[in-house]
Amino acid sequence: METKIRKRRPAFDREEGVAIAQGLFHERGYDTVGVADLCEALRIAPPSLYAAYGSKAELFNRAMKRYVETDFLPLDTILKPDREPVVALTELFVKATEQYTRHDKWKGCMVTEGMRADDETARGMATELAKGGSHIIGQYVRAQNAKDPERVTDYVLMTLRGLSSYACLGYSMERLTGCATMAGRALDCDFNTGAA
Numbered sequence: 001m002e003t004k005i006r007k008r009r010p011a012f013d014r015e016e017g018v019a020i021a022q023g024l025f026h027e028r029g030y031d032t033v034g035v036a037d038l039c040e041a042l043r044i045a046p047p048s049l050y051a052a053y054g055s056k057a058e059l060f061n062r063a064m065k066r067y068v069e070t071d072f073l074p075l076d077t078i079l080k081p082d083r084e085p086v087v088a089l090t091e092l093f094v095k096a097t098e099q100y101t102r103h104d105k106w107k108g109c110m111v112t113e114g115m116r117a118d119d120e121t122a123r124g125m126a127t128e129l130a131k132g133g134s135h136i137i138g139q140y141v142r143a144q145n146a147k148d149p150e151r152v153t154d155y156v157l158m159t160l161r162g163l164s165s166y167a168c169l170g171y172s173m174e175r176l177t178g179c180a181t182m183a184g185r186a187l188d189c190d191f192n193t194g195a196a
Contacts (some may be wrong), residue, residue, distance in 0.1 A: 014052050014060050015171045022063035026106040030060050030117040060114070061125045067110045068129060073099060075136045085144040085191045089156060090184025092137075097176035101165035108164035115161075145192045154192050159183045 020041050024177045025034050035056055037141055039049055053059040078092050100108045111133075114126030146152040 010049050011043060012048065012052065016051065018059070018062045018066050019042075021110075022066050023106065024068065024108070025063050025114075026059055026110045028068065029121060030114055030122045032148070057119065057121045057125065060122050061129075064114055064126060064129050068132075071099070071110075072133070073139075075133060079136065079140040081140070081143055086184060087142070087148070089187055090181060092156070093159055093163065093176055093183050096163050097167070097173055097180050100164050101171075101173040103196065107170070108168040109169045112161050112164040113168060129134035142157070147190055147192060154168050155187075155190075 010190065021038055024037065024041055033056075035046055035049065036060065038056065042049065042194055044052070049056075049059070053062065073095055075092070077097060079088050081090060096109075109131050111126050115123060115130060117126065118172040119125045134153075134157055137156055138149070141153045141156065159180075166176060166179075
């Protein structure tokens with residue numbers, strides 16, 4: 001009698017699962033992605049998902065961290081200390097529009113949009129993760145002799161978040177770039193360029 005040899009299912013790749021979840025969360029947002037959606041995309045059962053990641057929120061957190069490592073705006077490159085601040089910050093706005101609109105499905109900044117989640121835990125995770133980028137921007141603005149560093153930093157962060165939001169609404173890169181350059185020009189009077 002011939003015995004059938006059962007093929008072993010390949011081991012679940014947790015990092016690949018994070019990448020798949022990242023795409024799903026970025027496309028649809030934390031609140032509209034259910035555990036069933038994640039299990040279907042990852043081709044695992046709920047107990048396996050919880051065993052691998054702990055919870056949906058923890059998987060979201062890992063997906064956001066992966067996004068920061070692979071797709072976040074290169075702040076250190078754009079905001080170099082020796083760059084003229086209005087030029088650098090305008091470039092930051094323009095680069096943001098390019099990044100937030102470059103994918104057909106993944107619009108806006110994943111972390112920024114995560115900060116608007118209805119789920120308190122997910123929202124807190126995104127807010128905590130966003131502090132790193134906010135800190136870099138704030139440090140740059142203070143080092144560039146801004147007249148009111150806190151107000152300028154708030155303006156930069158609000159502009160980036162607005163660009164992300166409008167990218168999610170389907171605004172084109174061209175339209176957002178026009179807004180980005182206008183937002184950059186508005187900073188002209190906020191820096192004491194050439195001051196000691």
